[in-house]
Amino acid sequence: MDLYDYRKGVLIKNKSNIKIGYQGIKGSFSEEAMIEFFGENQNEVSYDKFEDVFIALEKDEIDYGILPFENSCTGAITAVYDLLSKYGFYIVGEECIKIKQxxxxxxxxxxxxxxxxxxxxxxxxxxxxxxxxxxxxxxxxxxxxxxxxxxxxxxxxxxxxxxxxxxxxxxxxxxxxxxxxxxxESNNTKFVIISRKLELSNDCNKMTVTFSLDNKAGTLYNFLKHFAENKINMVKIESRPSKSRLWEYVLYVDFEGNINDENVKNAINIIEQKSKYFKLLGCYKKKEI
Ligand SMILES: O=C(O)C(=O)C[C@]1(C(=O)O)C=C[C@@H](O)C=C1
Missing domain, CATH: 3.40.190.10 (Periplasmic binding protein-like II)
Structure with a gap:
């Protein structure tokens, strides 16, 4: 897919009159993260399970979902990675909150x-x-x-x-x-804001892409070198089972940059051409802490 096709996404989210879904009830960390990102008194809908938020988004019952993605001590919330891939939604923002149990x-x-x-x-x-x-x-x-x-x-x-x-x-x-x-003491959880559509804006400074690799010597190195050669700062890699083929994996890579940066375009154009499966999951504003 040509990079420019991605620009069919909505430009800059309109934060008024939106419905936001999260898992849990009032007092959950997800609700706290929602207030931190969107502000108080939002039109919020709460659900029992993570997947219920995805189903509601699919049915157009909500405009955004907010879900935990990674904890600084226990690692990735892998169920949310898998749901993101199952439902094919996009990341349009991130929030990070300190968790005190x-x-x-x-x-x-x-x-x-x-x-x-x-x-x-x-x-x-x-x-x-x-x-x-x-x-x-x-x-x-x-x-x-x-x-x-x-x-x-x-x-x-x-x-x-x-x-x-x-x-x-x-x-x-x-x-x-x-x-x-x-x-x-520094127990933090990062949350992602998800949407049915990709949202892009010039102030986005972080991106997430997902792609699959062949199980051959040097494949991962051959992919990741494009980030290094284009002087892109990678911030996270997560690997999840592809579920369609035994012992094959899908990688999720977070890196700093904007889709309009020349070095980002170069790197992801090549990675997209070389990978069996590629998706731009999001270009959003990094939460500074
Ligand atoms: O149980 C909650 O309050 C949630 O919002 C879920 C959740 C999670 O799934 O990681 C969110 C943040 C904390 O890491 C603990 C629990």
Missing amino acids: NLLGINGSKLEDIEEVYSHPQGFEQSKNFLKNHDNLKLIYFYNTAISAKHVSDLNDKSKAAIASERAAKIYGLDIIEKEINDN
Whole structure:
């Protein structure tokens, strides 16, 4: 496909009167990331599962979805990569928020009372050290950290706790039994804003492309050298099983630049010609932290 075909995408998103979908309920980190990116009082729709956000976008029920993409300690949220490829949507923005996990219980409950803890798998994964030191706790995997907090509040039982944010504690009237139990102090999650259409603008300074490789010696080097030769700063590579052919992979590469930069055009033109499958997933504004 000629690079210029990509410009059929919408130019610069119009942020008024839009419907935004996220996974979870009020008090989830996804909702927090949505507020950070789009601002307060948006026309928001919440869903139980990541895939529900994709389905809603496909059905035109929402204009954008916001989903977690990578945690600074636990790595890629691979389910979201796979859904992005399944539904063929685009990345139009990114947000990054600091994640502080807390052990929450109903009013008056103490650590000694807790027997069962509810959270999203990421909540447990990010609080491994705390949980290792309290291995009597039974962990119950739940859709989302905030849904866990609400559930504990509804159960109104001193033996139940949730791992979730301070904001979720406030919203669902829970006490913080143990503050900031995440293993790493600089625990951040990057979120992507997804859309049915590609959006391009001159102030975009980060891009994501996805492509597949032949399983032959030197193929990856032969692809990646085009980034180096064009002096492009690559910021991330993620590899996911292609799912259509056994032991074949699809690469997701993030790099700095804009689709209109000559060096970017050179590199991605060559990579596109050489790869069996290629897609420009997005050209968006990098979140500076
Ligand atoms: O459970 C939430 O509150 C979410 O928004 C989901 C999610 C995730 O899937 O990674 C988002 C950010 C944090 O890393 C923990 C959980």
